[in-house]
Amino acid sequence: MSRPLVDSADRTISSRVFTDPAVHALEQSHVFSRCWLYVGHRSQFKAPGDFVQVLAGTVPMLLCLDDAGQFHAIANVCTHRGGRICQLEHGNAARFVCPYHNWTFNNRGDLIAVPRQHSPGFDKSRWNLMRAARVATYRDLIFCTFDPDACSLEDYLGEMKWYLDLVLSSSAAGTEVSAGVHRSIIHCNWKIPAEQFGSDNWHFQGVHGSMGRLGHRNEDPLHANSFHSWTANGHMLISVAPRREIPGANTAYLDGLAQQGNLSDAQLRLLRGSLVMTVFPNLSFVYFPGLCSIRVWQPIAADQTELWSWALYNRDAPEAVKEGIRTQVTRMFSPSGMLEQDDLEVWTRLETNLKSMPPSFRLCYEFGAGEAGTARPFPGATTNLQSDTPAFAFYKHWARLVGQDATP
């Protein structure tokens, strides 16, 4: 029998995990059809009838708000011949008319009209759009799942909620995403960035060495608040304390948030540093004081990912704070961003290399395997900032879902 894609015996991962179209197909049916997937933010919806085009795995979907205030995630794919029933990225509509034969659906996905219908016994109710089994929200984030037996979203997020709350509920008013989204094509597998964002502080000195050399790295890796954490269901994050706090408009804003009492003291301390998180499978956040991006790594093909990202800020933050965050997100974490450019470049090289290697090629996730765990007063399992262990936990969870884990 061939070796499993993810092998716990020697902590290696097959390069096929990142390159093989068969593995990509397998994870569509075993990962993206079973997990909770982030599809939108409440602030994108202002009125009943508002809709946004989204992707759930590879499936083109519409996330719609109906008259009763309920969200529906419905496939943007006509049940007749597969036509795209909605052409606009976002807008407001109570119904969608397929341009091919004018089959008409409401924003809950029901087939409500077929023009010139002359088919005795044709039962419209059998031809509603494919839809997510469930849609649920955590704070202002909207998720869907195709698995009717999935656990609740709250249980799915589990201990990760404590960290998500840092960026989602420091203000009682909640958050909003920027109007406008950055979309870019990355020529690599979606797991490469998902892994890095949740578990890899180590890459900064290599990939972003240019920014470090110019004095744009403010990290204290040995601080008690600098650690990796990972939780059940494959979620993971990086917390890094600053070497020194840089006073500015944002410091005063953070001071004000501390007074509101929505977060614990421990959470507020982490909010002074940086947080980079991945919610399994493909939702990530990057937060620095004065910068916050929420991003989805859309799995287009085994070797292609589309990154969709927004600036994220408190709904009641002053306009100057919001604008500052938009600017920092654009300058650092956008297709033109000084940090993101080098990530994209390195990830692309990595994918090209892995595609060129024999299928037996395996990658090392052994670093830090022998370290003794240090208890830290934070949720999840934790370790220091230079370890493959959190990333390997992500892949072990992935492997369990696709049936490729060797360990008992």
Place this chain on the structure above:
Amino acid sequence: MKDEIERLLYHEADLLDSGRFHDWLALMAPELRYWAPVRAAVSRKDEQHGEATRLPLFDETKVSLGLRVSRLETGIAWIDVPPTRTRRFISNIMADRDDDGSVRVKSNFVVFRSRGRGEEWFAVGCREDRWFQGPGWLLKERKILLDQSTVENLPLFL
């Protein structure tokens, strides 16, 4: 004036394509606003609505552009190791003088980019500039309208 503006834009393109970024920066006014809105697949009306507060694709000042140039000079900004080859084609130039003496210039661009041994792609769009004439020409404002709504890595000066 049209000829002079045309020479100016061709000169600027030449500086960028030959990697003379400091000379290019010298064309920027201290109060430069250099930005690009993101594009979206919505109606023309919806796309123009709220453009200024939408998440931009570029949002730069002369200082932040300077940081980008310094970054390229470290030799470890991987997006430019080895340097990207670019070739820009500037056309459809229209120039009009404003009451305050500035010149509004609209131009189209095609930028061909080639990296490594075979990665090639294009950036296509138009620019709306405001240039001032002192001892030399200085760029005070540039709005870039890229025609791609989903972009590739975009480490370019446009």
